[in-house]
Amino acid sequence: MPDNFNQRQIRNEDAMLRLIADSTPAMLAYFDAATRTCSFANARYAEYFGLTPQTIVGLSAHEVVGEDVWEQIEPYLGPLKAHDPEPVRYTRKLLSSAGKLQFLETVLRPHVEQGLLKGVVALLTDVSPQYQVAQQMRDNEERMRKFSAITTEAIVLHRDGFILDGNDALARLTGYTLDELRGTPILDYVALEFRLRALQHMRSGREGREESMLVHKNGEQVPIEVEAKTMPGINDEYRIVVVRDMTASIQARQHLDFLARHDPLTRLPNRAHLNRQLGEALARCLAQNTRLAVFSLDLDQFQAVNDSLNHRAGDLLLCEMAQRLRNALRPQDFVARIGSDDFVVLLPDDPSPLEIEALAAQLRSAVEAPYQIEGTPLVISLSLGIAAYPQDGDSPEALLSNAEAAMHMAKSRGRGFTQYYIPMLESRSTRMLMQEQLLRQAVERDEFELHYQPQIHMHSGELAGFEALVRWKHPDRGLVPPDEFIGFAENRGLIAAVDRWVLNQACRQAKAWQDAGHPAVPMAINLSAQEFRQRDVVREVAQALEDSGLDAGLLHIELTESTLMLSGGQMSETLQDLKALGVRLAIDDFGTGYSSLAYLRKHPIDLLKIDRSFVSDLTHNPDAQAIVGAIVQMGQSLHLNIVAEGVETQAQQQLLKDMGCAMMQGFLVSAPLPSDQAQHWMSQHCHPL
Template identity: 75%
Template sequence: MLRLIADATPAMLAYFEAGTLLCRFANARYAEYFGKQPQEILGLSVREIVGERIWEQISTYLQRLEEGVLETIRYTRQAPDHEGRKQHMEAALHPHVIDGTLVGVVALITDVSHHHLLTQQMLANEERMRKFAAITTEAIVLHRDGLILDGNDALVRMTGYSIDELRGSPILDYVAPQFRLKALQYMRSEREDSLQSAFIRKSGELMPVEAEAKTMPGEGDEYRIVLLRDMTANIQARQHIDFLAQHDQLTHLPNRSHLSRLLEKTLTQARSQQTRVAVLSLDLDQFKAVNDSLNHRAGDLLLCELAQRLRNALRPQDQVARIGGDEFVVLLAENPSLLETEALATLLRSVAEQPYQIDGTQLVISLSMGIAMFPKDGNSPEELISNAEAAMHMAKNRGRSFVQFYTPALEGRATRMLMQEQLLRQAVERGEFELHYQPQLHLDSGELAGFEALVRWKHPHRGLVHPDEFIGFAENRGLIAAIDHWALREACRQARAWQDAGYPAVPVAVNLSAQEFRQRDVVQEVSQALTHAGLDARLLHIELTESTLMQSGGQVPDALHALKALGVGLAIDDFGTGYSSLAYLRKHPIDRLKIDRSFICDLPHNPDAAAIVSAIVQMGHSLHLEIVAEGVETLAQRELLQNIGCDMMQGFLVSAPLPCEQAQHWMSQHCHPLQRQ
């Protein structure tokens, strides 16, 4: 029975008589460790069994027993196994005592190599975690049942408290009051997703943070490890992007889209209270002469000074916006009468026409002004702004520095718009459009990344017309779908033709309007265009605006996912000028962001512009999006964009938009034969 029990134990077991240290019993595992059978080592001494090397390690422990230390002696020794690997052996020498006399020793030896390895790994992990916690810029705090246990150096830097001040205090004491209930629920439910909150610094200021917690096993009880990210810079960057999306970058006045929202809100209130609203359209007389005679910088300084004067002259409840070029719109709320409106218009004109000192040169300008009144002259923001502009153009026709109220007699402008619509319809029917192609390059290698196809109108009287002059009009008149349809098919056809001719198989990007997504089966249209041209879907990119992306209540999300399933690339054009939420970029299968040229033009000298572009690049990369910079015109801009990690660029530094034949010649000159192959 003793033999059975001894051989079944996983440890090595042996019994030696006192004095002689001769082996009187050993289990099979003990004997096998020394390469023998149990019966072979019976009668041998410890020294004969273990050999000289091991004897030197253990003899002192056995000697202590011989000297009368009648208690269990434990020790650990290292020894290589038969394959040369280091083993850790843990031994316990139990004295066998009868009537106070040592008669034998029981040796119990266990291989603890595995436990030692686990311990070393745990220590190594703890050391790695300690180093990570020390170098990371994100704060780490550990708490159990809401009481802070520990934190890293970043927590000290971020909050201003020392670890000793934090340790043992409730973590909720440092959460801003308006977030405490949400933080308590987050903690009690042991959620592990991210939580937006705010931390109270030692100085008393609030620091916006994003918290992410994990529940970890610990000695006796679980604890929570919380990662805190300071979101101050992110929030400031987003606020700045939002500001730029709603404001003119030069004057910091509200832009056209922001003005439309302000005016819509004002009109809603005016309808409920049955009050008047005045819209004033202001335009500088002969502003082009300022740019031509001085320079564009002088023109910009003049516009900024004028914007400041208008803002200072208005009442707190009124608004002024710059909607483009040298055109401003003033919104007068709170029931202005005709006399009050005319008086304020006269004041604005007087203030604006005071002399300016621009770069040492004195300038005097004049304003032409048109006024439309709600509800008499229009019922919507678009109608009021349009009628105020019509009145302003009439004022210009009368000469300089005139103020003109809108009258129905100005409907001649509508006649001109009707003629414009007829010409555009004829252009669609007669195919009076052509595509120009602007190259896009990889910033790191300088290789051709693709082309953007840009539509031009071959006007019967004016020649080649830029899309800025007719695309918006075509959208308002319901003609944009036909233009988009033609441009899509033509771009696919040309891309395939270049590919067949041996030129690089690179993507071509086509802009599609929001109406295309709302009113047509855009997926079927794209699929048919690809099939008709025989073009691989991967060589077509669809560019859409942020406003199109925002229309998630309709067919847009389904259409985008269906296009992605086809293999078509999707890009957001003019990113940063709209008013979209960054959450939309996560919801939709977007591949690429194109930073609007208005952000690029001030690089590298404008720190704000550089910070915004860098933030867009980092944010885009965090969402696994490619970033394209539009409007790159200088080597300094290219160098900065390359340094901050922007992927691609397009602009006049590479090439202006080129007609088909010139684009083909450009490829012949710039594309390496290997790339063509």
């Protein structure tokens, strides 16, 4: 009876041991020390080697694992000694039956009784996931090291606020070597007024962008933007911080803000800035019961300078005049350029009638002194109109309008006159009405003329195309350039008829030249924003192409950046329909408007035309060079053709060529020409087909 009880108890204990062994996630086996045969194995261990817990018993370790594995593990069995019961650990790398890399960690634990080595417990654990995570982290760190080596943005790694490492860009940004930076507190390089915020950002683990100020080794402060991420490390997590130098970005924003408030040519305040300044001055006058005066200035016969010399000469004259006005005014006075040769001077701070008269004479003397423009002596006269608060108006609009009315009256008297505003002067609305009537007659009678300015390839000098520029045959003023009436035509709802006339005439002329044997080159025309807002421009373009027989690929339509901002879906659909016709699309005066990459990516643009204001400044203004270079590089990256407008010197041409600009137009090539002269120009510069 006792023997049976003992046998049942042994069987129960064996079953419990088997249950425990089979339940463990590891592979478990026991080998006799003397014979190296297996006397026990759990199901996982036996199945791993293609056996069962019953068939593995009695097999030697060599037989169980096979020849290849035995050669790998036999060296680890030697250290197992009775007097040193420490387990032996090792990890084997192998391919699983599924072909995946696998890591098996093995623990050989000696079984010692009474000083004798009785057997060995073998415990095998699949540690592949841990190895894969560790390898992935090492790979990530290696990728991060490679990325940080090539990026231009500074990268710093820190743990608990102490710098672990950085890239070369960090060394350049701070002025310290990486050896000097490693191990130092990151806050040492943050300006004092930003340290508390930086510390809070670091402790909170936030991952958003923050603006801060870095202290360079030379003591200078550098505006920066930082963006941090918490990264897992092999031993502990760390922070990676991307540091961007915001100096250039801030300067660019300041430059854009300046351009929004100033005339790009003369650097004087523009009309918007003048209106704000005048509004503030009037508010002070009302509060303090004081006076102010407004001068409207216009150069006499300025268009003759452009026609007889070139636009560059006209621009230089305007810049010189702007400088003379600045020098002649008092510190508290304000001068703005609001049009081609239209300037406004504001005299705040309660000027007396004698001061107004004296300053008007001083301005006239300064402006009418002889000029030297690129070696050519010039003498010009000035028409000046004066309006004063409160007697001549109590709003910016009224004062500016009345000063302008006085200026026009001075101009009507001849050259070089000054006129104070009086109520009997012709009102601005009357003058506008007369101007509108003349322009309506011009539309009805086709009193327009196209001039054609050649565009050439920068490197070869070959003809690349023409731009058609409309002129108004004014009954009193002769040929009036588009800058002086297009805006007025848009405001009065007359631009559609002008645009339609230009479209049809340009297409007919291009086809006529082609039929006469001249090269088939593109013809560029300008269409106003109102064409895209109010009319079926696609139908009109298709009709013009059909009527003239001109190939659609030879018609280039130039749009302003503001036109692209019209109601998105409608504008995008219209441009896509024009592209479907085969017409090519260009952005005119690029860089002076919104210049948004989003519009370039959204719309099917083929060509960018760099505004002439940047080209004219190219040889002496680093900002202009940077802007033009950026436009050229951006255009090339977007596979757009680039045309530089207003090229008038070989120095400008060479700089543009060095930058990679493909095409140019301007007085260096040719002024805009009437059709017969343009045809003669082609005969001289192109070989007939």
